[in-house]
Amino acid sequence: MHLNGNSLGPPRADLLGELERVVDRQWAPRQVQGWFADGWLDLPRTVGDAIGTLLGARPGQVVVAGETTSTTLFNAVVAACRLREERPLLLIEAGAFPTDLYIAQSVARLLGRRLLVESAAGFDSALQAHGSRIAAAIVAPVDFRTGELREIGPTTARCHAAGAVTVWDLSHAAGVLPTDLDDNRVDLAVGCGYKYLGGGPGAPAYLYVAERLQPTVDLPLSGWHGHAAPFAMSPDFVPADGIDRARTGTPPLLSLVALHHALGPLTRAGIEALSRRNRSLSDFFLTCAGERSPRLLGQLASPGEAARRGGHLALNVPDAAKVEHELADRGVLLDSRPPDLIRIAFAPLYVSHVQVWHAARELAHVLERSR
Template sequence: MTIQPKLGDEGSRREKIDPLSSCLDEYALDGRIHLNGNSLGAPRHNLVPALERLVSGQWAPLQVRGWFHEGWLELPRTIGDKLGALLGAAPGQVVVAGETTSTTLFNVLVAACRLRSDRPVLLAEQESFPTDLYIAASVARLLDRDLVAVPRADLDIRLRDHGDQVAAALTSPVDFRTGERRDIGATTALCHHAGAISVWDLSHAAGVLPVDLDANDVDLAVGCGYKYLGGGPGAPAFTYVPARHQPDVDFPLAGWHGHARPFTMVPGFEPADGIDRARTGTPPVLSLAGLDHALDPLLEAGIEALYRRSRELSDYFLACLEESRPDLARQLVSPRDARRRGGHLAVRVPDAERVEHELAERGVHVDSRPPDLIRFAFAPLYVTKDHIRQVVDILTAVA
């Protein structure tokens, strides 16, 4: 048995009184340890009763009247405002239209390029999540733009040296493989100095990392609802459009719920005022209800507390790994400074896919990424330091 760093009396006391520790029992973990909240968040125990109340208490008795009597039509905005509290966005600037992250990103990237129609370049990082690159390439073909994908370290340099050619720059505050952070404020300021539109994919940051969209003067942003936000498999994505851009933003997907007067059923599209113009089709109420339910404990904790807890857990994991497996600790590809990374750590592990499966068989969920990375994510509401000691013990045995 390996010997892990002890919490000590004071550390144990702090662990017990940490208000976020009390959230553990709310989650349906099935006796397993979930260190893959950056892929799919865990559900809360009372999700099923909440959905049952919606089905039996609203949908079944009210049928179509539920749209008007139960606030279903407003869910994209009401949930958007909840998300805004975690994202540092004032009310009326975030909407959950019910689309996938891919569809949402397509909508936003086209709109960003339309805001700078005289510029030929759509800029992105080579290390972006693959879907982001696929969508960006499709948008570039559609609009006859040049997609320029540069190494992550060179994106700011490209903006400084050739930003006058860039219509929009697509990037993320957290590298999905390594967890390395990018300074949202600094990169956005470079975009604005060059006259480009900043577009941020927040999928690996929302719910675990402060992004302060308004304070950082971000132009447009998207993110998924199923990672740290915990909205469930395939939970709908969100769109952020600050008030200053809402009168001018022109989305390519002109669905009827984005119309200024959707129930007049007129043939011509007239975009709605405000954030509603980012809406498309009929809201998927059950999926939205799952995301809405997941947000409550995150909002109660607050993003700063969530971020603090995630940093503490990741630092403790590193301390345990350095004690038990210094050889693996030396294979860390994430920044060692917790302030320079998001909610997960990435370690190079030989035969990573096999190790992932071995861990799963022993009750530990992580995920591997080719060719040899294993990512360990520290969702702050359902991961504890005791979990981390157990994980390092098991990792020591199988890696």
């Protein structure tokens, strides 16, 4: 039972066939001509637009440039700060994913900005107190530990009221929750391709740049695929029009193919249906856990209300890493986060209610044995 898709989603059953098709019928016979004959050059945009349908973004605003999530976030945060050159502060939540904190610290050092690290409760207060001096705010809609939601629309509106640029990390939301980037007036957003999107270990990240910002955004990583005329081999960088300016070097083709393949069932289902099923599965788990071991509900670290949480639940469990390994031995794959959290993710396409019932039973059994 795969209940850790918020960490790494499993492959589709026919992924090997798709990769073999590309290798045997495109790469092997055509080699470099595959970039032109088989649409490889367009794949970063093609895959980006597919992800965009899940993010609520119109075509031409999302690209998979082939970079890691960390590199893509760095690109976005520096670009956001450059849009507000005169502002000295960068804002982030203390509970952000560690990479986000590390990148924010690095960007602040690089650009001579001061980093404000605030609690979730203090984030809005910091916007009010320092808003006119904040260049950019790095935010996530889902707390990666507890699953607690932060609403994208109201938070973005508060940032804009202060004149700050928003950079959203959607890694724990994409493919399982509506984000409505266009309707919420988000500026920039990034996310990984290997969690709920199922692109595989190390799948490349994506970058969203709102269409209104594309003519002026100045991204620090200027690779030849982001050039207006990449095959002219000019010594001077001239950014391409639109989202293509966010591309960098030669994209990792097979990783893009795997991500594109994984997106098919997700985009066919649609994000609203995916979100409804996710909530149904998570609510069912709480029902099963409560019936099997009422004490478990008292260990819930996530909001009990479905509308206030993301795609996973978290429980406070002593010796969480040990519990994770014991459950793996019993066929239940979930994950732990220090110091004492068990995370259970409900990817809507491949997790069933029957599996959720079994997982709740096995978790209760393991915890009862450990007492």
